[in-house]
Each structure stands twice: as structure tokens, then as C-alpha cells.
Amino acid sequence: MAQFDLTDATCVATIRTLAADVVGKANSGHPGAPMGMAPAAHVLATRFFNTNPSNSKWFNRDRFVLSNGCALQYIMLHLLGYKLSLDDLKAFRQIDSLTPGHPEANHTDGIEVTTGPLGQGFANGVGLAMAQAHLGAVYNRDNFDLIDNYTYVFTGDGCLMEGVASEAASLAGHLQLGNLIVIYDDNHISIDGDTAIAFTEDVSQRFLSYGWQVVRVDDGDNDLEGIYNAIAAARSEKSKPTLIRLRTTIGYGSKVQGTHGVHGSPLKADDIQSLKSKFNFPPDQSFYVPSETYAAYRAVARRGAELEAAWTTLLGKYGEAYPKEHAELTRRIAGRLPEGWEKSLPVYKPSDPAQASRKLSEIVLTAMTPKFPDLLGGSADLTGSNLTKAKGTVDFQPPSTGLGAYSGTYIRYGVREHAMGAIANGLAAYGGIIPFVGTFLNFVSYAAGAVRLSALSKHQVIWVATHDSIGLGEDGPTHQPVETVVHLRAIPNLDCWRPADGNETSASYLVAIRSRETPSVLSLSRQNLPNLEGSSIERAARGGYVLYEVEGKEDLTIVSSGSEVAIALEAASKLKQEGFKVRIVSLPCWSVFDKQDKEYKLSVLRSGAPILSLEALSTVGWQKYSHEASVKYLLSWYMLMTVFSNTACKDGEHQDPSRRCTRNLALPARTLLRWARK
Amino acid sequence: MAQFDLTDATCVATIRTLAADVVGKANSGHPGAPMGMAPAAHVLATRFFNTNPSNSKWFNRDRFVLSNGCALQYIMLHLLGYKLSLDDLKAFRQIDSLTPGHPEANHTDGIEVTTGPLGQGFANGVGLAMAQAHLGAVYNRDNFDLIDNYTYVFTGDGCLMEGVASEAASLAGHLQLGNLIVIYDDNHISIDGDTAIAFTEDVSQRFLSYGWQVVRVDDGDNDLEGIYNAIAAARSEKSKPTLIRLRTTIGYGSKVQGTHGVHGSPLKADDIQSLKSKFNFPPDQSFYVPSETYAAYRAVARRGAELEAAWTTLLGKYGEAYPKEHAELTRRIAGRLPEGWEKSLPVYKPSDPAQASRKLSEIVLTAMTPKFPDLLGGSADLTGSNLTKAKGTVDFQPPSTGLGAYSGTYIRYGVREHAMGAIANGLAAYGGIIPFVGTFLNFVSYAAGAVRLSALSKHQVIWVATHDSIGLGEDGPTHQPVETVVHLRAIPNLDCWRPADGNETSASYLVAIRSRETPSVLSLSRQNLPNLEGSSIERAARGGYVLYEVEGKEDLTIVSSGSEVAIALEAASKLKQEGFKVRIVSLPCWSVFDKQDKEYKLSVLRSGAPILSLEALSTVGWQKYSHEASVKYLLSWYMLMTVFSNTACKDGEHQDPSRRCTRNLALPARTLLRWARK
Structure with missing residues (x-):
């Protein structure tokens, strides 16, 4: 299996030359990273990656995230037979194409999460891995490993400099996510030049400090066997996420390989020609894909289709053995809400006692939780203030900590708002989960980069944003948001709710949960609010x-x-x-x-x-x-x-x-x- | 000097009991951290900290940042004799007091930067240290170490979980900031409980990976000598920032010490009494400060006044030896702009060629830079796109890298927008510097937490925010902000400019630089804009x-x-x-x-x-x-x-x-x- 031959070399060369052509045709983009990461992409896709391109939504597929979002993902999707043609590749970075400047979820077949804004994809990957760990723990049974996919993330120097990735990496280590494999394109180049100018930390040591396994591959440009062994080692480590530090040459094969000149600009025409000659490809032919390349990837697709068929059979048998779990799991996979969930929403009369809307939110969550396993919530270390933990919920924790279980539905995010938002995007992207997250409204701003991508990507994430005005009182101006709600109101495809009482709080949850492709922020009070004459769920829901x-x-x-x-x-x-x-x-x-x-x-x-x-x-x-x-x-x-x-x-x-x-x-x-x- | 006696114990007990009283009187706040950090605060203040409380703006004072912002700083300011009375302490967390819930710069005498929103102070501290390194390199001469202060930061678990602190720590290590000393209150407690639930990384190893020195003190509750030695070791290390990992007991002395019950809630009345008895303080007396405590801190203040007097003498002699540098330095210390700087602002006619406003911004920077040493700018790895590097500027880098010098005025922030914003707040807070920072407008959102604090703290920071609309083109929706400008427009005390041409770009710089207590965001185009008939600097400046x-x-x-x-x-x-x-x-x-x-x-x-x-x-x-x-x-x-x-x-x-x-x-x-x- 691990033997690599000439066909593999051809496949790798195809990816590299396509990257040069795609970016060259667009006359815009980043050819260097896809050229450098071509070997890793090829080894992963052909030797490990479980996917069925003819059904990109197969639930137990491996998840792939290109955190340093670029043309590489489009090229791989095309070669693997997703709904992305060569013409789509030729339309890279053009308006309304299926191949926008950076990959977008719910836009292009096979794209799991939206990347490009650096660090987001890394944290999304942590969310995808957490989703697998959770759903696997809830639904898998002996001989029924229905949910056991891996999440693979490609990342670069830029992503690893971003705080959102640091936050997510620290949490992933704590959570012992053995199903998460990150391949780090260690090419020493970012837009401003050599990473020596700003990024000289010891990345390996940093990830070891987070509790990750770190594996090195010194010649990521050519050593397919080494890449294979590294991924295999990562898969074997079941209780730690793995960082594969892959030393590559950015723009490998180009005359300007290894420089930042190949990072964000197309190669020159003569350089593209020389590149193709170097790989024995016809130098004058653009978008050339040898038939053996297609053949190799179609084999992957066939394997994936067989895997899905076997999985479907297994799911059927699971239905016989565990009819209740089967019904719930298939409902969640199909994206249907639990029957009659709305009935648990509390209704209030004006004579009911005044309560803070954060408390009203807790009452909703407590009422809904028993019949709504899809809800996977947490807080950025403000649980007692956000009131996000419904009574009786168990912490989502690695069993070895003795603090909870992967089947637990309450996530302790730590003081990591930005990662929390991006992880929630990953949880939502996985499917079968409605993530909600809690912090003060003021600190939703820390996560603004993730919030706008929830909206763009149509990820249903619900923010429980408490202490939403000067009404929070003594914490003072540093914690009093005045600009945050209008910021959120200006984000297309995001609903920002500021409920006035109990019925309006129920209404905000009603609409937020029904809006399967829209994130919501519930802006909630610290202080008590009376229940108002004239309010109702139905009226407020408008x-x-x-x-x-x-x-x-x-x-x-x-x-x-x-x-x-x-x-x-x-x-x-x-x-x-x-x-x-x-x-x-x-x-x-x-x-x-x-x-x-x-x-x-x-x-x-x-x-x-x-x-x-x-x-x-x-x-x-x-x-x-x-x-x-x-x-x-x-x-x-x-x-x-x-x-x-x-x-x-x-x-x-x-x-x-x-x-x-x-x-x-x-x-x-x-x-x-x-x-x-x- | 390092000997500690009963007086020191009394001082530490004073801080602890005051913390309990201050938070108790307010019936709101965080008593645990100040009680735990009292020994470190006392050792630092009495043995190392150079400050003149009667002139809190003395330029070469040591800078102190309480990143986990709480009552501790108010207590220390009072004891040291800053303009903060016992009555002010009693008004803690009350509206319009000098002691709001979290420390605010430009509000309370002696507060350097605004903290409380976690992670910000840590990154501000990196900025303060960079400012010292820069100004020292520019103005110090043999026998004239006019600018050689240290920056001390107290930080907690919450701050270290935040991505903004990770970004700043990585950069600080790269920059080899030997003048930065961070004391980490390693108390294992955050709001949700034991850090075991979410924060189990090896913090020491992480900071080693960034290139920091890490020193441990195992008994931060009592080992004053150990704290002394750790700070001394930190000061001796000239080419690395130091993290002192101080193991403390949160709420030390309380009946509930070591639990999160003492993190964010006042102690009970009987607990406060028992605490005072334990320290041989009168249990029924509130806000009790023994005379020997005041005496010990007044000695610090006297030492500081003497230090300032000696420094002022030295500055005078410097004036004789280096009249030009002296004139410039004293101008910058006084906060005056260079004479006639506005004259360098370019003026355009409609016949001048169309240019992108990011390019027009570069022209302004290039024109101003030679006569405006106060400008200390940089970009989050988008220099060639933001066009923030004026011709001829040298990188701000540690000399050992061979890539620049501390006297350089161009900062390579790496892909770290949030830290960049918070570091710029620190640079502005230091004085004598007008920081400007560059990224795409879309990624100003990553730094929203820092931007709002620029405005609240009146720090003059200028954002060069390019690629400001769908006009950026091929990067696509992930990079096209639509909500960002209205968000910025809604922040009080922040000017958001969207100039239409060359004259308007000059006008935006004119007003941004004249606004000494207001941050500005210049929202600039990627695409070319014609120079408009009817525009002028004067008109646009309105x-x-x-x-x-x-x-x-x-x-x-x-x-x-x-x-x-x-x-x-x-x-x-x-x-x-x-x-x-x-x-x-x-x-x-x-x-x-x-x-x-x-x-x-x-x-x-x-x-x-x-x-x-x-x-x-x-x-x-x-x-x-x-x-x-x-x-x-x-x-x-x-x-x-x-x-x-x-x-x-x-x-x-x-x-x-x-x-x-x-x-x-x-x-x-x-x-x-x-x-x-x-």
C-alpha cells in the first residue's frame, strides 16, 4: 500500500502543474502552497482518505480542511471526481464561480468549512474532530463503529501565528483528540518574506506543550514514503492530536521556489513552461491531466463508494439492534429537528416574576435539553454568568480526566472566545449538531472573525451573549458593549436578537433553532426584566x-x-x-x-x-x-x-x-x- | 536588600486585607487574585519598581500592567501615594469613581493601560517593552541610559488562554525583549473552576518554545526571597523576556482559599474577620492600613523621586552633549508634534494620475517619515499589500537577527492582528510614539477587542486598513468586509475614514495625527481612484x-x-x-x-x-x-x-x-x- 511508483509521481506533478495553471489563468492567487503541498495531498487522498465524491455528504466521510485556503482544494476535488469540472478550475477567482478566491462551505461541493481568513480552518478542524468524538461516543456500539472518521487539516505558518489557532490547539490537546491530524506546511515563507522576520518560535515544542504528538518529515517535497509513515503514525496515536511538521519548498519546481515571490503571485509564463518540462509534461498544454492521474483518483472514489455502501449496510443492522438510537441518529444525519421540540419552549404571563433574560435563556435550555440531543453547548469560562449549562448535562471531556465523557454535551472552552466561535463552526459543519456558545456580549467581538464566517458559511451557531449593556453594572466600561449589536446587525445572514422578556426569549430560540442556515446571537441582560403584557412567542417571532x-x-x-x-x-x-x-x-x-x-x-x-x-x-x-x-x-x-x-x-x-x-x-x-x- | 522582615509581612497582610475589604465594600469584584498576588506585588514594589508617585508621568518610570485587571492595582497605587485615596478605594466599582471595575488608562493616576478584557494587558506589556527598546536604541548614548525602564506584567490563567496573549508572547520572544518581565499567577483557578477542566497545557514549555526564559517560584504565597530572586534573575537576562511562574493560592488566607468561590465573589463577613485575625489585624476594622505599611511604601516613593531628580539632571547633561537628540526627545516626551509636519502632506490636482488610496497612504507615509520619527509602523504580514513601509525605513528587530535594529521604525508583526492592535495600544501608552498598523480592513475585525480599548483608553493608534470593499476583487467574499466600517463607526472616540482620493487621504492623516487622544481607522481601497475636482485637504478635514x-x-x-x-x-x-x-x-x-x-x-x-x-x-x-x-x-x-x-x-x-x-x-x-x- 505504501509503495509509491511513477504513477504517484505523475499525480503529484499533475497537482503542481494544475496549481500553476489555475493561478496563472486567474492571474491571481497563491501557487506556492499547493505546489509545495502536492505530495502530502496526493498521499493523503490516495492512501488514507475515506470519501465518496459521488455523495459528498456521506456522514462518516473523513473531513478535510485546507486552513491555508487556496487552489489546492479545488484541484483535489476535481481530480477525485466531485462536482467540479476543469472549466470550474479555469474560472478560479472569477465572480460567481464555484471556485472563489478561498474555499467556501455550502458553495462548492466537497468543501466542509470556509477558509482563507487565517487560523479559522485550524480551529474548524478541532470542531469537526470534537463532533466525531462526541457523536461516536453517543452512537457507536460494539461492532458498530458508525462514526469513526478522521479530520485532516492542512495548515501553514500564517495560520499558526494566529491566536485563534493557538487557542484551538491548546483545547484540542486538552481534549486528547486522537482523530485530528494536522499537516503543517513548514515552508518558512509568508507574505512578508522569510518567517525569520517574525516567526521564530519552536513550533514543535509549542505543540508538545499543548499535549500533541509531533512528527517530522524532512523532505516533504519528495519523500512520499515519509509522508505515508507520518500519517500512519498519527492515526495510530489514539489519545493525542498529531501535528505533522512537513518541511516543504514553497512553489517546488518553479524557478523561484522557496521564495515569497511564489507565495501570492502567479508564476511567469516561461516559469510555468519550464515547470512542466521538468515534470515531463507537455510544456505548452494548459490544464493537462494525464489519464493515469484520473485513473488513480477514480480508484479512490470507487473505494469511497464501497465504503459508504458497507457503512449503509452496517447502519441498517444497527437499526435492528438499536432501533431507538438508529432513529435518533438518522434523524440528526438528515438534519431534522426532534418532533415537537417547540412545545418545550416556556410561555410566560405578566404575573410571572421578573428574571434576567440570561436566566430565561437557561430555562429554555433546561427545558429543551432532555429531548434535544443535538444541542452541544458551552461557555468561554463564564458558565455561571452565561447560565449556559442546563441542569444534568455532563461535561464533554476525555474520559481519562475523570471530569466527563465524550458523550457529554457541555463544552468547557476556557477563556478562548475566538476559537470557541470557530470550533462551533466546525461542529455545525459536521452535521447532526446545533452548537451554542456563551460569553459576555462584549467578548463576542473577540470572535468577530469566526462570527462573520458562520454567516457566510451558513453555519447554524447560536451565541448566548449575556451582560449585554451598561446594565451589567459594576464590571464597568471595559465590559460594557455599545457598538457590538449594530456590528452584528450589519452582518448579512446573521440574526441578532435582543429579547425583552420571557416570551421574547423563547421566540428568539424558536427562530434561531428553526433557522438551519443562519447563525444567531442572543443578546441577553444581566439584570431582571419583567414579563410584559402583550408579548407572545408568536408575535415576537416576527x-x-x-x-x-x-x-x-x-x-x-x-x-x-x-x-x-x-x-x-x-x-x-x-x-x-x-x-x-x-x-x-x-x-x-x-x-x-x-x-x-x-x-x-x-x-x-x-x-x-x-x-x-x-x-x-x-x-x-x-x-x-x-x-x-x-x-x-x-x-x-x-x-x-x-x-x-x-x-x-x-x-x-x-x-x-x-x-x-x-x-x-x-x-x-x-x-x-x-x-x-x- | 533582599532580606525580608516583619514589616514586609505586615505590608503583604495589608494588601490582602485591603483586597478583602475593597471587594467586600463594593459587594462585587475579585478578591482572590489580589490576595494571592500580594507577596509578588509587595516584593516588586518595594525592591525593584522605579516610580515616582508624585509624578506618574515620569518618562523613565518602570511600567506596570495588571493584565488580570482587578483591585490589586488600586491598592498598590494608594499605598505608594498616587492620587488615589482610601475613599477612592471605598468607591471601588461605583459609577464615576476613580476605581472602576477594571483599571482604565487616562482615567486613574498611575494606570498605564486598560485591562480586564483578558489577554489585552499582556500584549500591551509587549508594546510597552518594545517602546522602551526602540526609544532606548534611538536616544541612549554611552553614559546616558536615559530610557532603560523595565515593564512588569502580572497575568493569570485567563489571559494566557487568550489567543491575543499567545500572539504577543511569540512576537516578544522573537524580539528578544529582555526588558519584559511577566509574573504569572499560577493559581489553577478560573471562573468555571479548576483549570484542569480546560487548560492543561504545559505553560512553561510553551513559553520556552517562544524563546522566553521561564523561572519558577513554588511557594508564591510566602516565599518573598524566592520571588525576589526570580525577579532578579529576570532582570539579569538581557536578551529574553521572562515568565516567572508563581504558584499561588487564590484568596490566600480566606476560609475558601484555593477555590473558584474566591475568584469572582466577595468574601463573607466572618471570613474577612477571620482573615484579619489570622494576620493579627484588628478583625472589626475595615480599610486598616498600619503605619509601618505606609512608611514602607513612602520609602519607595522617596526613592522614586530621587531617581527622577537624578534622571532629570542626566537629561540636562545629555542636552549639552547631544542638543539635537535632546530637543527631539524632549519634544516627544512632551507629546508635541514635529514643527510644520503638516507641510509634508501631499496635495493633488484632478489631473494627477488615479491611484489606490492604499498607495496614496504610502505616499503620505513616505513624505512624512523623514521628519517624523514618532511614527512607528508595521503590518500583520501584508506589507506589500498595505503599503505601510515607507522607503528607507529599517526593520525593528533584535540586532542579533541581522535583519534590522531596535532603532528601526518598521515592525514585522507576523499574522497576528489582535496582538498588533493591543501592542500598538502599549506603544501609544508608553509615550513619544504614534503607532500605525496595517492589515486588510476585513481583518481589523480579528483585533476588535483591542480596537475598542484604544478608543476607551484614548490611545492614538492609526490603522491602515486596506482592501476595504468588494473592490478588492479576486480574494472573494471571505476577504470582503461589509459590516466592518459600520462597526467601527459605532465605537465612541474612534474616527473611521474612507477617503475618496489623494487630498482626502492626506486629510485623514492630518486629522488622525492631530487627534492625540483618538484612534483612527483609515479604510483604503485596493483599486485606483481618480483625483476629484472639488476635493481639498481642508474641506475633507471637516x-x-x-x-x-x-x-x-x-x-x-x-x-x-x-x-x-x-x-x-x-x-x-x-x-x-x-x-x-x-x-x-x-x-x-x-x-x-x-x-x-x-x-x-x-x-x-x-x-x-x-x-x-x-x-x-x-x-x-x-x-x-x-x-x-x-x-x-x-x-x-x-x-x-x-x-x-x-x-x-x-x-x-x-x-x-x-x-x-x-x-x-x-x-x-x-x-x-x-x-x-x-
Whole structure:
């Protein structure tokens, strides 16, 4: 099996020349890494990788992540027979092609996760490996190793410099993920030049410190046997992830191999010709794939199809032996939610006691968890604050720690927000899992790089983001987000919820869980919130609704969200005593409200009277949902409200009094809260 | 010197009991870490730390960073005689006190950087140490070691789990920062409990892999001599940063010492009493400071005052020997900009060739650099793309690498955006330096945690954020930010510029450099932009202005920014041929425009005709600067413009056609660009 012959050399040369051609045709991209990593890609694909290109969603396939995302993955997918033609390769980096500049999940057949932004793929790989460990522990039985795939990650120097990868690597070592194999393209080159200018740490020692196995291959350019043995050694180590440190020459075969000149720019035409001649390929022919290369990879595809067939048979037998587990597993594989899960969502009356929405979130999780094994949650070391751990859940831990089991559903992420977000993307990408993650809203910003990729990749990740405003109190300005929610609201395909009470919290979970291709952030209060007259799951699930209506024509509508809705209601009540009719609109989720039909939206935010927004955050963006007009006249009585209010554009006057430091915001906000409580 | 006696024990006990009292009085906070770190704080302060509490800005003071930001720093500042009274300690965590929940720079006397958000302080410390290394190399001469302070950082498990700290630690090792001493409170406890649940890596080995010296102290609770020796060993190692791994008991002296119960909650009243009895302190007295404790710390303050006096004398003699260097150094220490620096800002005419604003930025940097030694810049491994390296600059590198010198002004950050942002905060906090940092706009999001602290801390950091829209082209959706600029615009005390041409780029640098207490992000194009008729540095420096005026009453105003302004101008020209009068407003910086007087703002965005916004980003927030009205009538001819346009709120109809995935945005955007180029 491990013997390598001329066909293998041809295959490797095919990958290298295709990389040069693909990047050359696009006149943009990174030819060096795929040329350097061609041997590893070939050995992995032909000797180890279990995949069925004709069904790229086969559940027990090995997962592959190209963390240093580039053309290599497209080339391999094409050779292996995924739905990616030579013409697709020729359209590399062109608009709306199947081969965008960096690989994107849910866009190109066979791409598991979106990579290119460095470090993300590495952490996604940790998530994919955790998903296997978890589902294997839950569903495998003696003689039924239904879920036992490996996760392979290719990574480069750039990824390993990123903090998100460090965080994920440390956690992967702690979790003893023997199913995770990372091949590090140790080519000493990044965009600015030799890694000697900024990256001189001992990477091997670092990964040993995390508890990884580290294996070296000194000639990654040619030593196919060495690569084979390294991967075999990695697979044998069952209780540690493995880093294979593969010394390669970037752009191997090019006249400028080993320099950063070959990192991010196409090879020159004569260099491509010389490269092909060197490998005995026709120098003038582009996108040339020898028939023996196709043959070699089609054999891999055949093997994969046989593996899937055998697996399907095994799954059938499993169904006879373990009908209950089989039903649940196949439901999860199919991506169906548990029957009637919504019924466990709590419903509240105004007479129910006031509670913090983080607590309301805990109640939802506790209610759902027993019938919803798909939920795999955790927190970045704020469990007691985020209230993310439902009663009775077991920690996801290696059994040897004595602290839990791989079948456990609660993940201790440590203080690693960015990795947590990227790992959750991996968990979601694996399938059968709905990951939720917890931290303070303020620290979702640490993970912004992963959050935007959840949205782009259509990964259903749910953020339990507590302590969501100056209402968090004593931790002070360093922990008080004002810009975070509008940041999240501006990310396409992400729903950011700020529920105002119990029913709205249930509604946010309802929509977040039903939205199988959209991540959600639930922005939750530290402080208690009353249950509101007029709220309901159904109404809140539309993203916005009239919480409090007046008879006849209103003087004012206040539109608000989250912990400020109750304050708005109190303001309306006070103003009523003074003869003003004030409607209250609760708008917990802009993006969901925006999708409602026009007539409905017009009925909620209707014309004819001013609309004032009220939120203890930056006012940026609220102008879309609020009118100008007589806001100021109101302010003459309730000056304090200027702190939160948005005075929308009128005659080019764009006053925005809350555009100030969180510190300044805090004092009047407290005063306002006190006022509202009177 | 290293002998420790009863007075030292009393001092340590004072810190511990004060920590219990401060947190107890606030009924909120973290007593455990200050109680555990009291011995280290005492040894450092009394035996090593050079500081003059009566002048907390003495330039050659040692820098102290409490990365696991808590009450300890306030207690030490009070004892040392900074402007922080016992009453201030009693106001811990109260609104508008000098002692907010976590230490804040430019708020409390003696606080160098803002900490609490974990990992930031660690990376700030690397920046402070780099600043010393740089300024020392530039200005020190034989017998004139004017700048030779140390930077001491206290850090905990939480900080070391964060990726930002990993990135910074790796770079600090590469940079061989012998002046950086980190004391790691190795107490095995974080908020979720024992670190065994998530953080089991070998921290010592990790730091060795980065090239640090690692020293252990096994009994950090009592072994003052051991702590002394460890710090002394750290100071002796001149070519490596040192991690002192100090094994402590969290909440030492409490009945619940060593548990996470003492991490984030006040001690119970009886526990505080028992603690005081244990240390022979009056159990019923709160905030008790024995006179010998004050005496010990006042001696430190006296020593510091003497040190500053001697330093000032030395500086005077330096002035005689090196008048030019002296003038420059004292100017930088005083925070004055070089005389006439603005004159180097390039001015452009419309006939000048079109250039990318990233290139225009490089031209500014190249023009300013020779006369502006305060600028210390770098990039996160995208130098050739960000164009941040001015011609002739030398790399900031340890001399032993042969790649540069500590006097060099160009920093190779590696692919470490988050650490870069936090390090820049440290560079700015040191004084005498204006740091600028480069990456793609998309990856500023990786550093969001540091960016918000620049703003809160009033650190002047300038981000050169290139490739700022779908205009970056082939890298594709993974690298195309749409939400980033509005995120930055929502951060109080941060100016986000999107210059449209050469003059606007110069204007953005003008204001960014003049804003000594405000960070700025310059959002710059990859693609070429023409120089616009009507732009000028002066006009653009107001944040927004009328670029193109019509005679009489306009039909429409288009308000735009950055690379879309030229497109708006072309649209105006096309519409003119069809008989429409279209004004163009360029609005490169919202926050600066917002600060202009009302009359001016009304003259720019005037009433009477619709205002349409045009930007190749999320439309969130533009509603503040654009009217409703007849936008749709325009769209009937120029449907493509809907992609960028914001149709502001009208009668509750909140259509926002561009709220979609970046991928979808890209195609019509390209089409629009092509259209505009016709």
C-alpha cells in the first residue's frame, strides 16, 4: 500500500502543474502552497482518505480542511471526481464561480468549512474532530463503529501565528483528540518574506506543550514514503492530536521556489513552461491531466463508494439492534429537528416574576435539553454568568480526566472566545449538531472573525451573549458593549436578537433553532426584566410587533429592544398621565422584522406620528426604524431620554447625543433606570 | 536588600486585607487574585519598581500592567501615594469613581493601560517593552541610559488562554525583549473552576518554545526571597523576556482559599474577620492600613523621586552633549508634534494620475517619515499589500537577527492582528510614539477587542486598513468586509475614514495625527481612484463637504464615501445629460462631520430634495445622513444602484435591498463599477 511508483509521481506533478495553471489563468492567487503541498495531498487522498465524491455528504466521510485556503482544494476535488469540472478550475477567482478566491462551505461541493481568513480552518478542524468524538461516543456500539472518521487539516505558518489557532490547539490537546491530524506546511515563507522576520518560535515544542504528538518529515517535497509513515503514525496515536511538521519548498519546481515571490503571485509564463518540462509534461498544454492521474483518483472514489455502501449496510443492522438510537441518529444525519421540540419552549404571563433574560435563556435550555440531543453547548469560562449549562448535562471531556465523557454535551472552552466561535463552526459543519456558545456580549467581538464566517458559511451557531449593556453594572466600561449589536446587525445572514422578556426569549430560540442556515446571537441582560403584557412567542417571532397600542391616533411611538422595552412601557404610562398617547413597538430582531411583508411592517411602524428609538447602545442604525419630527419637544420634559434616544435626520441636522464614551453613558443610564423604576 | 522582615509581612497582610475589604465594600469584584498576588506585588514594589508617585508621568518610570485587571492595582497605587485615596478605594466599582471595575488608562493616576478584557494587558506589556527598546536604541548614548525602564506584567490563567496573549508572547520572544518581565499567577483557578477542566497545557514549555526564559517560584504565597530572586534573575537576562511562574493560592488566607468561590465573589463577613485575625489585624476594622505599611511604601516613593531628580539632571547633561537628540526627545516626551509636519502632506490636482488610496497612504507615509520619527509602523504580514513601509525605513528587530535594529521604525508583526492592535495600544501608552498598523480592513475585525480599548483608553493608534470593499476583487467574499466600517463607526472616540482620493487621504492623516487622544481607522481601497475636482485637504478635514454643487435647486444629493464617490460623480454627470441636477457630498468620516457646527452640517446635507447614500458596504447607519422621498424614481432607471443605495424610512417601509450576503453583493457591484467607468 505504501509503495509509491511513477504513477504517484505523475499525480503529484499533475497537482503542481494544475496549481500553476489555475493561478496563472486567474492571474491571481497563491501557487506556492499547493505546489509545495502536492505530495502530502496526493498521499493523503490516495492512501488514507475515506470519501465518496459521488455523495459528498456521506456522514462518516473523513473531513478535510485546507486552513491555508487556496487552489489546492479545488484541484483535489476535481481530480477525485466531485462536482467540479476543469472549466470550474479555469474560472478560479472569477465572480460567481464555484471556485472563489478561498474555499467556501455550502458553495462548492466537497468543501466542509470556509477558509482563507487565517487560523479559522485550524480551529474548524478541532470542531469537526470534537463532533466525531462526541457523536461516536453517543452512537457507536460494539461492532458498530458508525462514526469513526478522521479530520485532516492542512495548515501553514500564517495560520499558526494566529491566536485563534493557538487557542484551538491548546483545547484540542486538552481534549486528547486522537482523530485530528494536522499537516503543517513548514515552508518558512509568508507574505512578508522569510518567517525569520517574525516567526521564530519552536513550533514543535509549542505543540508538545499543548499535549500533541509531533512528527517530522524532512523532505516533504519528495519523500512520499515519509509522508505515508507520518500519517500512519498519527492515526495510530489514539489519545493525542498529531501535528505533522512537513518541511516543504514553497512553489517546488518553479524557478523561484522557496521564495515569497511564489507565495501570492502567479508564476511567469516561461516559469510555468519550464515547470512542466521538468515534470515531463507537455510544456505548452494548459490544464493537462494525464489519464493515469484520473485513473488513480477514480480508484479512490470507487473505494469511497464501497465504503459508504458497507457503512449503509452496517447502519441498517444497527437499526435492528438499536432501533431507538438508529432513529435518533438518522434523524440528526438528515438534519431534522426532534418532533415537537417547540412545545418545550416556556410561555410566560405578566404575573410571572421578573428574571434576567440570561436566566430565561437557561430555562429554555433546561427545558429543551432532555429531548434535544443535538444541542452541544458551552461557555468561554463564564458558565455561571452565561447560565449556559442546563441542569444534568455532563461535561464533554476525555474520559481519562475523570471530569466527563465524550458523550457529554457541555463544552468547557476556557477563556478562548475566538476559537470557541470557530470550533462551533466546525461542529455545525459536521452535521447532526446545533452548537451554542456563551460569553459576555462584549467578548463576542473577540470572535468577530469566526462570527462573520458562520454567516457566510451558513453555519447554524447560536451565541448566548449575556451582560449585554451598561446594565451589567459594576464590571464597568471595559465590559460594557455599545457598538457590538449594530456590528452584528450589519452582518448579512446573521440574526441578532435582543429579547425583552420571557416570551421574547423563547421566540428568539424558536427562530434561531428553526433557522438551519443562519447563525444567531442572543443578546441577553444581566439584570431582571419583567414579563410584559402583550408579548407572545408568536408575535415576537416576527422580529418586531406592537407591544402596546393606543386608541385613536398616537402622539408618539417608542421603538425599543431588550432591557429597554420595559422602560419604554413605563415612560408611556407616565406620559399617559400627562395626556399623551404613546404606542410601544418591541423590535427584538431587525433582520427577521425586515423579512416580514410590507403591510405588516407598515402596521407596526406606521406614519403620522414621530417614532423614537430607545436602546442602551449606540444609536447607529436605528434611524431606519424611527422618524424625525417632534422628538425634541418630548425631550424638553424627559431630557434623560436623550441618552438613549435617536433624533433622526431632519433638515440635515444629525444630532446624536449618545455618541459618547460608555463611561459617560453609564451615569444617566442608571438615573434613567431609577426613574423608570419609580 | 533582599532580606525580608516583619514589616514586609505586615505590608503583604495589608494588601490582602485591603483586597478583602475593597471587594467586600463594593459587594462585587475579585478578591482572590489580589490576595494571592500580594507577596509578588509587595516584593516588586518595594525592591525593584522605579516610580515616582508624585509624578506618574515620569518618562523613565518602570511600567506596570495588571493584565488580570482587578483591585490589586488600586491598592498598590494608594499605598505608594498616587492620587488615589482610601475613599477612592471605598468607591471601588461605583459609577464615576476613580476605581472602576477594571483599571482604565487616562482615567486613574498611575494606570498605564486598560485591562480586564483578558489577554489585552499582556500584549500591551509587549508594546510597552518594545517602546522602551526602540526609544532606548534611538536616544541612549554611552553614559546616558536615559530610557532603560523595565515593564512588569502580572497575568493569570485567563489571559494566557487568550489567543491575543499567545500572539504577543511569540512576537516578544522573537524580539528578544529582555526588558519584559511577566509574573504569572499560577493559581489553577478560573471562573468555571479548576483549570484542569480546560487548560492543561504545559505553560512553561510553551513559553520556552517562544524563546522566553521561564523561572519558577513554588511557594508564591510566602516565599518573598524566592520571588525576589526570580525577579532578579529576570532582570539579569538581557536578551529574553521572562515568565516567572508563581504558584499561588487564590484568596490566600480566606476560609475558601484555593477555590473558584474566591475568584469572582466577595468574601463573607466572618471570613474577612477571620482573615484579619489570622494576620493579627484588628478583625472589626475595615480599610486598616498600619503605619509601618505606609512608611514602607513612602520609602519607595522617596526613592522614586530621587531617581527622577537624578534622571532629570542626566537629561540636562545629555542636552549639552547631544542638543539635537535632546530637543527631539524632549519634544516627544512632551507629546508635541514635529514643527510644520503638516507641510509634508501631499496635495493633488484632478489631473494627477488615479491611484489606490492604499498607495496614496504610502505616499503620505513616505513624505512624512523623514521628519517624523514618532511614527512607528508595521503590518500583520501584508506589507506589500498595505503599503505601510515607507522607503528607507529599517526593520525593528533584535540586532542579533541581522535583519534590522531596535532603532528601526518598521515592525514585522507576523499574522497576528489582535496582538498588533493591543501592542500598538502599549506603544501609544508608553509615550513619544504614534503607532500605525496595517492589515486588510476585513481583518481589523480579528483585533476588535483591542480596537475598542484604544478608543476607551484614548490611545492614538492609526490603522491602515486596506482592501476595504468588494473592490478588492479576486480574494472573494471571505476577504470582503461589509459590516466592518459600520462597526467601527459605532465605537465612541474612534474616527473611521474612507477617503475618496489623494487630498482626502492626506486629510485623514492630518486629522488622525492631530487627534492625540483618538484612534483612527483609515479604510483604503485596493483599486485606483481618480483625483476629484472639488476635493481639498481642508474641506475633507471637516469629515464631510459638498464635492460637487449645482446651480439652483437640486433634484437629488448623493452622499458617498471612499471608492464610491467617483462613481457618484459619474452618475451625476450621466443624470445631468438627462436633465437632472445632482449634488455630490463626500462624507469620509461620520464622527468628524458630526462635530461640525449645525449651520455647516445643514449647508452640506440640506433639505428640500432627496438624499441618496452610496457605499459598497452594509447600508446600516446611512439613514442618519440620507432622506427618504423620491429615491425610487431614480431607481427605476438605475436599478443597479439599489445594490449600494439606502432607501431610507418612509411611512414605515424599511426596504434595504443590499442586506444580503457579500457574494450576492459582488456581482452587481462589479456591474455598477463597469457602468460607472463607461
